[in-house]
Amino acid sequence: MPVLVMKFGGTSVATLDRIRRAAKRVGVEVSRGYDVIVIVSAMAGETNKLVGFVQDTSPLFDAREYDAVVSSGENVTAGLMALTLQEMDIPARSWQGWQVPLRTTSAHSQARIEEIPTDNITAKFGEGMKVAVVAGFQGVSPEGRITTLGRGGSDTTAVAFAAAFGAERCDIYTDVDGVYTTDPRICEKARKLDRIAFEEMLELASLGAKVLQTRSVELAMRYKVKLRVLSSLSEQTDGSGTIVCDEEDIMESNVVAGVAHSRDEAKMTLVSVEDRPGIASSIFTPLAEAGVNVDMIVQNISEDGRTDMTFSCPTDQVKRAEKALNDARTAGHMTFTDIKADTGVAKVSVVGIGMRSHAGVAAKMFRVLAQEGINIKVITTSEIKISVLIDRKYMELAVQALHDAFELEKAG
Amino acid sequence: MPVLVMKFGGTSVATLDRIRRAAKRVGVEVSRGYDVIVIVSAMAGETNKLVGFVQDTSPLFDAREYDAVVSSGENVTAGLMALTLQEMDIPARSWQGWQVPLRTTSAHSQARIEEIPTDNITAKFGEGMKVAVVAGFQGVSPEGRITTLGRGGSDTTAVAFAAAFGAERCDIYTDVDGVYTTDPRICEKARKLDRIAFEEMLELASLGAKVLQTRSVELAMRYKVKLRVLSSLSEQTDGSGTIVCDEEDIMESNVVAGVAHSRDEAKMTLVSVEDRPGIASSIFTPLAEAGVNVDMIVQNISEDGRTDMTFSCPTDQVKRAEKALNDARTAGHMTFTDIKADTGVAKVSVVGIGMRSHAGVAAKMFRVLAQEGINIKVITTSEIKISVLIDRKYMELAVQALHDAFELEKAG
Numbered sequence: 001m002p003v004l005v006m007k008f009g010g011t012s013v014a015t016l017d018r019i020r021r022a023a024k025r026v027g028v029e030v031s032r033g034y035d036v037i038v039i040v041s042a043m044a045g046e047t048n049k050l051v052g053f054v055q056d057t058s059p060l061f062d063a064r065e066y067d068a069v070v071s072s073g074e075n076v077t078a079g080l081m082a083l084t085l086q087e088m089d090i091p092a093r094s095w096q097g098w099q100v101p102l103r104t105t106s107a108h109s110q111a112r113i114e115e116i117p118t119d120n121i122t123a124k125f126g127e128g129m130k131v132a133v134v135a136g137f138q139g140v141s142p143e144g145r146i147t148t149l150g151r152g153g154s155d156t157t158a159v160a161f162a163a164a165f166g167a168e169r170c171d172i173y174t175d176v177d178g179v180y181t182t183d184p185r186i187c188e189k190a191r192k193l194d195r196i197a198f199e200e201m202l203e204l205a206s207l208g209a210k211v212l213q214t215r216s217v218e219l220a221m222r223y224k225v226k227l228r229v230l231s232s233l234s235e236q237t238d239g240s241g242t243i244v245c246d247e248e249d250i251m252e253s254n255v256v257a258g259v260a261h262s263r264d265e266a267k268m269t270l271v272s273v274e275d276r277p278g279i280a281s282s283i284f285t286p287l288a289e290a291g292v293n294v295d296m297i298v299q300n301i302s303e304d305g306r307t308d309m310t311f312s313c314p315t316d317q318v319k320r321a322e323k324a325l326n327d328a329r330t331a332g333h334m335t336f337t338d339i340k341a342d343t344g345v346a347k348v349s350v351v352g353i354g355m356r357s358h359a360g361v362a363a364k365m366f367r368v369l370a371q372e373g374i375n376i377k378v379i380t381t382s383e384i385k386i387s388v389l390i391d392r393k394y395m396e397l398a399v400q401a402l403h404d405a406f407e408l409e410k411a412g
Numbered sequence: 413m414p415v416l417v418m419k420f421g422g423t424s425v426a427t428l429d430r431i432r433r434a435a436k437r438v439g440v441e442v443s444r445g446y447d448v449i450v451i452v453s454a455m456a457g458e459t460n461k462l463v464g465f466v467q468d469t470s471p472l473f474d475a476r477e478y479d480a481v482v483s484s485g486e487n488v489t490a491g492l493m494a495l496t497l498q499e500m501d502i503p504a505r506s507w508q509g510w511q512v513p514l515r516t517t518s519a520h521s522q523a524r525i526e527e528i529p530t531d532n533i534t535a536k537f538g539e540g541m542k543v544a545v546v547a548g549f550q551g552v553s554p555e556g557r558i559t560t561l562g563r564g565g566s567d568t569t570a571v572a573f574a575a576a577f578g579a580e581r582c583d584i585y586t587d588v589d590g591v592y593t594t595d596p597r598i599c600e601k602a603r604k605l606d607r608i609a610f611e612e613m614l615e616l617a618s619l620g621a622k623v624l625q626t627r628s629v630e631l632a633m634r635y636k637v638k639l640r641v642l643s644s645l646s647e648q649t650d651g652s653g654t655i656v657c658d659e660e661d662i663m664e665s666n667v668v669a670g671v672a673h674s675r676d677e678a679k680m681t682l683v684s685v686e687d688r689p690g691i692a693s694s695i696f697t698p699l700a701e702a703g704v705n706v707d708m709i710v711q712n713i714s715e716d717g718r719t720d721m722t723f724s725c726p727t728d729q730v731k732r733a734e735k736a737l738n739d740a741r742t743a744g745h746m747t748f749t750d751i752k753a754d755t756g757v758a759k760v761s762v763v764g765i766g767m768r769s770h771a772g773v774a775a776k777m778f779r780v781l782a783q784e785g786i787n788i789k790v791i792t793t794s795e796i797k798i799s800v801l802i803d804r805k806y807m808e809l810a811v812q813a814l815h816d817a818f819e820l821e822k823a824g
Contacts, residue, residue, distance in 0.1 A: 016468055050488065056428055058495040065498070068506050069491035072484040076462065079481035083470040086477070094480050098510065099556060144511060 001125065004034040005170040007136065007158035010044035012173050012232035013077050016084075022173065022232055023084040026131055030090055035125045037165060039136040039158040040081050042073025063108035067138070067148045071097070074135035074154070082133045092131040093124065097138035097146065102157070104139035104147045111139060111147035113156070116164040134161065152213035159216045163223035170220065170227050171241075172212060177231035178242035179204065179211055181408035182259040187400045189409040193257065197247040200257045203351040203385045217244065247353050255354030255361060256406040259399050262347040265295070266318045267377060267389055270309045270325065271338040275302040282334040283309060283325070290324035292317045295347070296380045296387065310378060312389055315343050345377060346395040349387040350402060362386050368405040374398055413537065416446040417582040419548065419570035422456035424585050424644035425489050428496075434585065434644055435496040438543055442502055447537045449577060451548040451570040452493055454485025475520035479550070479560045483509070486547035486566070494545045504543035505536065509550035509558065514569070516551035516559045523551055523559035525568070528576040546573065564625035571628045575635035582632065582639050583653075584624060589643035590654035591616065591623055593820040594671040599812045601821040605669065609659040612669045615763040615797045629656065659765050667766030667773060668818040671811050674759040677707070678730045679789060679801055682721045682737065683750040687714040694746045695721060695737070702736035704729045707759070708792045708799065722790060724801055727755050757789060758807040761799040762814060774798050780817045786810055 006029065008022045029036050041047075050070045054061050078094040085092035100120065104111035121132045136154030139147045149156050155172060162170035177192065179201065184190040196204075198221035205214045211229055220227045226249075230241025243249075273279060280299070287294055292313050300308040313321055318341050325339060355361045365386055369376060374397065378389040390398055403409070418441065420434045441448050453459075462482045466473050490506040497504035512532065516523035533544045548566030551559045561568050567584060574582035589604065591613065596602040608616075610633035617626045623641055632639045638661075642653025655661075685691060692711070699706055704725050712720040725733055730753050740746060767773045777798055781788060786809065790801040802810055815821070 016465065019469070053428065053488070053492055054495060057431070057492050058499045061495055062498055062505075065491040065495045065506055068508070069488050069495075072487045075484045075487075076465070076481050079477040080465055080469050083466060083473055083477045083481075086474055087470045093474075094477055096480070096558075146508075 001033060001035040003037060003165045003167045004029050005037045005039065005158050005162040005165070005167045006173065007039040007154060007171065008041065008081075008173045008232060009154065009175070010041040010047070011175045013040055013042075013081070014044035016080070018232070019077070019080055019084050023081060023088060023090075025173070025232065026085060027088055027090055030130045034168070036131045037121070037161050037167070038081060038131055038133045039154055039161060040074060040077040040133060041136055041154045043077055046073035046076070064145050067108050067146050071135070071138040071146050071148055074137050078133045078135040082131075085131050085133070090131055091129045092133055093129060094133045094135070095121070096135050098140040098144075100134065102134075102139035102160075104141060104149070106141040106143060106145075106147070108141070108145075108147055110150040111141065113139060113149070113160045116160055118164055121165075150215075152215070155213040155216035156219060159219045159223070159225050159227065162225045163219070167225070170225050172216075172227060172229050173232035174211065174229060175231065175233060176211055176229070177234050177240060178229055179244070180258070182399055182403050183261065186261070186396050187259075187403045189400075189403055191409050191411070193242050194411070195243045195245060195250045195253070196257055197250055197253075197353050198244060199247065199353055199384055200351050201244045203349070203382075204258055204260050212244070220244065221246075253354060254352060254406065254408065254410075255358045256350045256352035256408065257354075258351050258408065259402045259406075260349045260351060261395055261399050263392065263395065264315045265312050265345050265347045265389060266315045267310060267312050267342040267345045268318065268321060269340040269342075270336045271340060272306045273309050273334065273336045275305055275307040279334060280309070282328065284311075286324045286328040286333070287313075287321055290320050292321045292324065296378050296389065298378050298380070312345070312347065312378065318343060342377075344392050345389045346392040347387055347389055348395060348398045348402070349385055350406065351385045353384050355384050355386075364405065365402060368401050369398060372397055372401050413445060413447040415449060415577045415579045416441050417449045417451065417570050417574040417577070417579045418585065419451040419566060419583065420453065420493075420585045420644060421566065421587070422453040422459070423587045425452055425454075425493070426456035428492070430644070431489070431492055431496050435493060435500060435502075437585070437644065438497060439500055439502055442542045446580070448543045449533070449573050449579070450493060450543055450545045451566055451573060452486060452489040452545060453548055453566045455489055458485035458488070476557050479520050479558050483547070483550040483558050483560055486549050490545045490547040494543075497543050497545070502543055503541045504545055505541060506545045506547070507533065508547050510552040510556075512546065514546075514551035514572075516553060516561070518553040518555060518557075518559070520553070520557075520559055522562040523553065525551060525561070525572045528572055530576055533577075562627075564627070567625040567628035568631060571631045571635070571637050571639065574637040575631070579637070582637050584628075584639060584641050585644035586623065586641060587643065587645060588623055588641070589646050589652060590641055591656070591670075593669070594811055594815050595673065598673070598808050599671075599815045601812075601815055603821050603823070605654050606823070607655045607657060607662045607665070608669055609662055609665075609765050610656060611659065611765055611796055612763050613656045615761070615794075616670055616672050624656070632656065633658075665766060666764060666818065666820065666822075667770045668762045668764035668820065669766075670763050670820065671814045671818070672761045672763060673807055673811055675804065675807065676727045677724050677757050677759045677801060678727045679722060679724050679754040679757045680730065680733060681752040681754075682748045683752060684718045685721050685746065685748045687717055687719040691746060692721075694740065696723075698736045698740040698745070699725075699733055702732050704733045704736065708790050708801065710790050710792070724757070724759065724790065730755060754789075756804050757801045758804040759799055759801055760807060760810045760814070761797055762818065763797045765796050767796050767798075776817065777814060780813050781810060784809055784813050
């Protein structure tokens with residue numbers, strides 16, 4: 001029998017009713033002839049509650065105990081899902097991470113999957129079991145202790161099972177019905193994509209289109225697992241959602257796949273930094289050590305041996321960044337005259353694998369923004385993405401204008 | 413190092429504050445030089461919530477999935493307790509049932525403990541760990557699935573660990589501060605016992621003095637584990653509570669240890685049953701099959717080949733008992749003319765190992781009740797217990813009068 005992996009996130013299993021609704025979708029796939037592996041998250045809110053318990057108990061907690069506590073939410077859902085399927089006369093049983101066993105590294109709270117033996121579950125499929133319900137997000141270390149894969153690890157669990165079992169597809173059920181050309185709340189012409197390439201999805205995910213966890217997309221890309229993102233709340237059971245796949249599997253596509261945005265960006269400028277070899281390292285090492293997520297970096301041309309260094313980071317990390325840089329100056333690691341923080345900016349990006357073969361995308365983007373009177377503060381580019389920082393008040397306007405200009409409302 | 417087992421029930425770990433308070437008591441015992449094994453229940457209310465989820469999902473649930481879901485509450489408390497101890501600089505770690513592994517039978521939801529290997533935990537004690545926190549109530553079956561020991565199974569877990577590790581004592585922390593000569597809410601002269609024999613505790617537990625689960629007392633008796641019941645809420649840490657032990661360890665004691673009562677009793681009488689060999693079996697087999705917990709049984713003298721049969725059962729099982737008996741009559745398994753149910757009765761018992769060597773306890777009990785004008789409806793006796801059914805309205809009076817008459821307010 002072909003194997004299908006179906007993953008249901010926290011909002012899709014938030015209540016017993018939602019679990020029943022999810023189980024019905026599983027039943028549809030079973031009746032289509034699949035052996036199904038269902039990966040479940042904890043009921044919405046449960047993991048946050050448990051994390052709160054741990055943090056209130058021990059601010060600098062032992063990650064091994066954190067994992068033992070926090071993983072229990074998924075165990076509850078897995079058992080309840082198995083029971084719900086049994087009520088529908090579908091042979092099913094639950095598996096906790098250590099029962100599979102899903103073997104991971106010992107890096108508690110951010111463990112990496114090392115191995116998923118398939119023999120136990122395959123044997124049960126052979127005995128007539130139709131659905132294996134697996135608690136997502138968790139595994140077991142070489143020392144026999146429970147590990148977790150980090151937030152969003154259930155997506156990663158699902159993709160890893162799909163790879164291990166050679167599944168025909170890995171369906172990720174969530175609270176949105178697919179990947180859009182842009183945020184529908186900002187641009188009413190936003191269109192759901194039928195297909196998107198892994199690379200594009202990675203850029204969109206890291207830009208804040210929080211549909212799929214980045215790590216799970218990377219894993220799917222590496223093992224060529226065909227992913228589908230779809231809503232557990234809609235009634236459709238066929239052809240819905242968005243397929244995330246290899247670019248060869250996309251027949252013809254727009255040059256630009258989507259327009260992404262990120263609202264909580266700050267632009268920081270170090271004024272009059274000495275321009276010498278190693279200066280970038282002197283600046284960004286202390287920032288990394290302080291846990292500041294630096295995104296875009298621009299260095300101005302040098303004058304009289306000094307230069308300005310500009311970078312962007314999340315708004316709520318500005319204070320931390322300032323402290324790290326001032327400390328580094330005090331310690332004598334570098335000199336600068338001032339730090340300017342502009343917390344009124346936003347990032348807008350166009351993403352598309354078509355850019356590789358089509359010139360002129362950047363020029364068109366800059367022209368469209370200029371026509372709307374929007375000033376560009378910082379630019380960065382990659383092979384399949386162009387990002388700009390602009391005043392936050394123009395963000396919606398920029399997204400709409402770019403969506404129009406690249407005709408994203410039309411299928412490619 | 414000597415080993416001590418400490419068990420904390422649901423109300424003793426109901427909040428993070430309560431867990432901290434419990435951890436402080438563990439710290440006191442560690443500072444006294446013990447290696448401590450802590451057994452924890454789920455936070456009060458959690459298990460009921462999970463059981464509710466299972467029952468709402470699947471009324472005739474698969475007990476294997478029930479166990480997987482319901483055991484998760486203890487895992488949370490075990491991790492939180494370990495973290496709390498670590499915060500107090502006490503080396504501790506948590507163990508789930510399968511990690512010990514606490515091996516049980518496959519009788520899910522009512523599994524029996526088969527084996528507790530001590531090597532893993534003993535090795536950790538050898539490495540400097542001071543406290544092993546173990547999730548109570550759960551184990552693992554020969555098939556590698558999670559089992560639970562039934563309600564109150566955490567007491568049983570604690571006693572089993574004490575037996576396996578040859579612990580000096582097994583302290584059961586609960587929300588009462590010990591075992592009393594009778595219910596203090598009914599009789600203000602009730603006195604806390606310093607010591608009570610296993611056999612007496614068993615009679616008191618099964619009579620509804622819900623301090624310790626019967627099964628855990630039986631296990632303690634078999635393995636000669638010295639039990640102590642004490643409150644996790646009081647501030648005392650020494651000499652408090654009640655020791656439950658072998659009768660040889662009780663120097664001198666009252667003839668009667670306590671007066672127990674049970675309010676929710678019903679007296680049922682089958683009128684004019686044919687008096688033939690096998691009739692008792694014809695009556696009580698269908699009752700047992702219907703899940704009716706029959707307690708006292710009295711058969712009247714026979715007249716003209718017919719007799720009356722009287723028994724007691726919990727009030728809320730009367731309807732079920734009537735249905736079972738009427739069905740048996742309809743099926744032709746026996747004949748009777750009427751079923752009379754008296755739901756206005758209560759059971760009062762005096763319990764004490766001293767009765768074995770002291771005659772006259774029954775006579776004294778009957779005389780005291782007669783002096784108060786209380787009519788006795790049914791009597792049963794065992795080696796160390798005499799029970800009577802009386803009108804419920806006299807229950808408090810009977811308890812107080814018996815407590816006075818046997819001078820239970822005075823230490824033996």
